[in-house]
Amino acid sequence: MSSNKFCTNCGQKLNSESKFCNNCGNQIDGGSSVKKDKVLGNASSSKFKWVNMVVAVLFFGVIFIYFTTTKTKEEKVISNQPQIMESNSYPIGNFTMKPINAATQDGNVIISLDDVKQNKFVSFTYQGQNSAVPLLAYINEDGQVVTAVRMCEPCNSESFHINGDELVCDACGTTWEINNLNAISGSCGKYPPDPLPSKLVDDKIIIAESAIANWSRRV
Secondary structure: OOOEEEOOOOOOEEEOOOOEOOOOOOEOOOOOHHHHHHHHHHHHHHHHHHHHHHHHHHHHHHHHHHHHHOOOHHHHHHHOOOEOOOOOOOOOOOEEOEEOOOEEEOOEEEEEHHHHHHHOEEEEEEEOOOOEEEEEEEEOOOOEEEEEEOOEOOOOEOOEEEEOOEEEEOOOOOEEEOOOOOEEEOOOOOOOOOEOOOEEEOOEEEEEHHHHHOOOOOO
């Protein structure tokens, strides 16, 4: 029956037949330096592989978290929009915008909450001192009101419709998700109607006039 002994270098418990310490590689009984180097080399290689695996897992984990948690500019604006209904849906087909009137007062552009709730998807225009800016508002599936510049900038279209859960440009056919304006298809997908922050005050939806007046085309 084999008895155990201990490494004189690190104190690791060893089998009596051991020639080298399997922990530090110390030569026990007349083993060659080649064997010692091999033992140490194998241990080092194994540790190196584990380090590489841990680094790789951490790297891809960070990348995954970044792309799954980072919001687009459109998502950031829409996530803070007021909720005016519990939920909302649109039929499959061509649900068109309904024109409504907007008022400019005390540095704000104001539209009626009732107009938006009744029509769900509306168009209106801000008339500034030097230019007019076309605008739209619609209720997304989460019941939030989305207010935005009514323009598909690459193709200069100001006309849109909603088909189910998609916002569609009438000129080029590009589509976006109505909940967050993420691109679905089409050549103008990078440039959805640019969302503008708005708030609900009593029975009015209010957009800061400065946000509209300072808006500039992205392309």
